[in-house]
Amino acid sequence: MATTIKPGESYGFFTDTSICIGCKACEVACKEWNQLQGNEPKFLADSYDNTGQLDAQNWRHVKFIDDVPAQSTAAGNGTAFLMMSDVCKHCKHASCMEVCPTGAIIRTEFDTVFIQQDVCNGCRNCVAACPYSVIAINQSTGTAHKCTLCYDRLQGGLEPACAKACPTQSIQFGPLADLQKAADVRLAALHTQGISQAQLYGRDDKVYGGLNAFFLLMDKPETYGLPNAENAGLPSRNDLGGYIGALVTAVLGVIAGIVAFRRRGAP
Amino acid sequence: MIYLAAEHFVRAPQWTWYILGYFFFAGLTGGSYALATLLRLVGEPRDEAAARLGFYTSFVTLLICPVLLTTDLGASWWKFWHMLVDVTPGDQGLIFKYWSPMSVGVWALLIFGLFSAVSALESLALDRRDRGTVGDPGRPMGGVLGRAFNAVGAILALFIASYTGVLLSVSNQPVWSDTWLLGGLFLASGLSGSAALMALLSRYRPAAAFSLGRLHQADGYFSILELVLLVAFFLTIAAAGTAGRTVPFLPLWLLALVGIGSSLVEARGEMRIRPSGGSAAVARAGVDTLVVSVLVLLGVLALRAAVIFSAQQ
Numbered sequence: 001m002a003t004t005i006k007p008g009e010s011y012g013f014f015t016d017t018s019i020c021i022g023c024k025a026c027e028v029a030c031k032e033w034n035q036l037q038g039n040e041p042k043f044l045a046d047s048y049d050n051t052g053q054l055d056a057q058n059w060r061h062v063k064f065i066d067d068v069p070a071q072s073t074a075a076g077n078g079t080a081f082l083m084m085s086d087v088c089k090h091c092k093h094a095s096c097m098e099v100c101p102t103g104a105i106i107r108t109e110f111d112t113v114f115i116q117q118d119v120c121n122g123c124r125n126c127v128a129a130c131p132y133s134v135i136a137i138n139q140s141t142g143t144a145h146k147c148t149l150c151y152d153r154l155q156g157g158l159e160p161a162c163a164k165a166c167p168t169q170s171i172q173f174g175p176l177a178d179l180q181k182a183a184d185v186r187l188a189a190l191h192t193q194g195i196s197q198a199q200l201y202g203r204d205d206k207v208y209g210g211l212n213a214f215f216l217l218m219d220k221p222e223t224y225g226l227p228n229a230e231n232a233g234l235p236s237r238n239d240l241g242g243y244i245g246a247l248v249t250a251v252l253g254v255i256a257g258i259v260a261f262r263r264r265g266a267p
Numbered sequence: 268m269i270y271l272a273a274e275h276f277v278r279a280p281q282w283t284w285y286i287l288g289y290f291f292f293a294g295l296t297g298g299s300y301a302l303a304t305l306l307r308l309v310g311e312p313r314d315e316a317a318a319r320l321g322f323y324t325s326f327v328t329l330l331i332c333p334v335l336l337t338t339d340l341g342a343s344w345w346k347f348w349h350m351l352v353d354v355t356p357g358d359q360g361l362i363f364k365y366w367s368p369m370s371v372g373v374w375a376l377l378i379f380g381l382f383s384a385v386s387a388l389e390s391l392a393l394d395r396r397d398r399g400t401v402g403d404p405g406r407p408m409g410g411v412l413g414r415a416f417n418a419v420g421a422i423l424a425l426f427i428a429s430y431t432g433v434l435l436s437v438s439n440q441p442v443w444s445d446t447w448l449l450g451g452l453f454l455a456s457g458l459s460g461s462a463a464l465m466a467l468l469s470r471y472r473p474a475a476a477f478s479l480g481r482l483h484q485a486d487g488y489f490s491i492l493e494l495v496l497l498v499a500f501f502l503t504i505a506a507a508g509t510a511g512r513t514v515p516f517l518p519l520w521l522l523a524l525v526g527i528g529s530s531l532v533e534a535r536g537e538m539r540i541r542p543s544g545g546s547a548a549v550a551r552a553g554v555d556t557l558v559v560s561v562l563v564l565l566g567v568l569a570l571r572a573a574v575i576f577s578a579q580q
Contacts, residue, residue, distance in 0.1 A: 053278075055278075095439060098366065098367070099367045099369065099437065099438070100367070101350050101362070101364060101367050101369040101370035101373065102346075102349040102350060102353065102362065103353035103355050103358070103362050104349070104355075106355065116355060118354070119346075119349060119353070119354050119355055120343070120346075120349075121340055121343045121346035121347060121349045121350065122340045122341055122342070122343035122346075123339075123340065123350070123369065124280040124281065124282065125280070125367070125369050125438075127278055127279075127280040127281075128277070128279075128280035128282070128435075128438040128439070128440050128443075129277075129437075129438050129439055130277060130278070130439070131275075131276060131277055131439045132276060132277075133276055133277050133278040134278075135278070136278060137281070137341075139341065139342070140342065141342060141343070142340060142341040142342025142343030142344070143342075143343055222274060225276045226276065227274055227275075227276060228274070231274040233439070233444075235437045235438050235439055235444065236366045236437060238433070238436040238437050238438075238444055238447060239366055239368070239433070239437055241436075241447030242368075242432070242433035242436040242437060242447050242449065242450045243433055243450065244447070245433075245447045245448050245449075245450050245451040246425075246426075246429035246430070246432065246433055246450030246451050246454055248451065249429065249450070249451030249452075249454045249455055249492065249496065250425040250429065250454060252492055253301070253425070253454060253455060253458050253489060253492065254301075254305065254425075256485060256488035256489060256492065257301070257302060257305040257309075257458075257485050257488075258305065258309050259488065260481050260482075260484040260485035260488060261305050261306050261309050261310040261314060261478075261481050261485065262309050262310070263309070263310065263311050264311075
């Protein structure tokens with residue numbers, strides 16, 4: 001889709017997994033544009049996926065999720081691999097951004113989440129926080145890396161490389177509001193066709209306040225390795241409880257110390 | 268706990284040996300300072316020797332902390348100061364995020380470093396005066412102001428000994444984020460380890476032997492606290508469904524329990540010397556204290572290792 005990209009507007013991806021064919025053009029385009037060398041090739045012996053995971057060298061990863069039943073089914077009725085081109089979700093309430101102690105992780109003028117490489121010092125707090133296992137450390141630079149939603153391309157008025165390369169339009173880029181409308185239409189169409197398991201993930205604000213990179217899934221989120229709304233918590237949910245636990249222990253510890261060290265008069 | 272997430276799809280941050288070392292020494296520097304302050308503020312005048320020993324211990328163990336933290340950054344070690352100063356173009360300035368324990372902890376460590384250094388220097392000056400090597404330096408840190416200085420330092424010290432556990436909980440990692448108890452657990456363990464370390468080091472400072480029994484007693488109380496928190500910790504992660512991740516590290520958990528048990532045995536008084544004990548008693552207690560202190564310190568290390576590695580498999 002031709003899109004005029006303007007700073008100040010929210011952009012994102014709508015990834016429709018129902019039409020992903022697992023070609024990995026997105027992975028290749030991402031590596032090529034972002035000059036990612038990739039990891040040493042490895043045979044993972046697990047479906048057609050030898051990328052394995054999102055990491056510092058893989059900012060797009062096509063997941064092949066084995067949904068093949070143990071028993072054969074009648075022709076045309078079987079299920080097969082669920083395929084999903086995974087990527088940074090650019091969460092509205094981003095766990096990585098919340099815990100980053102350096103201010104390296106920012107929200108850009110396109111409402112995307114971006115790691116400033118010259119500011120990041122590799123503390124890995126964002127890695128511990130990201131609920132999607134997106135961020136990883138590049139050992140040679142000592143900094144955290146992830147999808148930038150092609151920040152440099154957006155600044156030049158170009159859509160991200162992965163969306164440009166996707167041959168089936170499984171990955172769609174555009175203003176978030178437009179993508180949400182398109183997703184609603186697509187979901188309604190699938191439901192009309194009797195595909196009741198189809199659902200949108202991250203379209204609304206139930207997961208991290210909404211995702212700028214949201215998905216149409218063909219099964220429940222957990223099947224794709226995505227936390228459901230019930231389990232999508234920000235790290236800061238534990239701030240208060242953690243500090244209260246420490247404070248109560250500190251008070252008890254001081255009382256214990258006073259009891260042990262108190263003056264007892266002459267022996 | 269009430270809400271805890273049972274499903275985790277996160278990547279381990281690879282916080283391993285340097286961070287383990289930091290957590291260990293952070294517990295000891297904070298714990299030693301807090302115990303030294305308590306000895307000085309509520310103890311007998313003869314506890315002053317042990318209090319100064321605590322301030323020395325706190326400062327020396329503190330010096331190791333920034334080295335470990337900086338080394339852990341790897342290739343970006345030279346950007347360690349970005350924890351304090353935001354260098355984002357157009358948005359430069361000091362950075363402090365109260366909701367990020369790592370950010371709060373770095374500032375607390377920096378400020379606590381000042382308190383620890385001043386208290387160690389004061390102890391050095393007082394020791395030199397007592398040995399007659401210098402004239403009376405007076406008590407620049409004496410009186411109400413000095414006590415207030417120690418008290419504020421002790422509050423920071425307790426924070427340093429505990430925030431590392433909160434930092435782990437404020438994540439989305441299995442085990443760590445499934446409990447609120449890591450801050451308290453690390454604090455109790457750090458206090459116990461500090462009492463054991465001070466008892467151990469009192470072998471080299473005869474005047475501090477007066478406080479040995481008190482340190483063992485305190486260690487016992489801290490160990491009871493630690494044991495209760497450890498049980499509660501396992502209950503919370505069991506409720507979240509992630510307790511199974513601790514099983515591969517059973518030897519470490521057992522070592523932590525041995526440390527706790529050693530403290531409790533020592534605190535029961537079976538091997539404890541009395542404040543008025545003679546040299547023979549001190550010598551006997553010295554061997555016992557050595558063994559128990561080493562076991563307690565190993566337990567402190569093992570506990571942190573078990574917690575750190577249970578989440579990162």
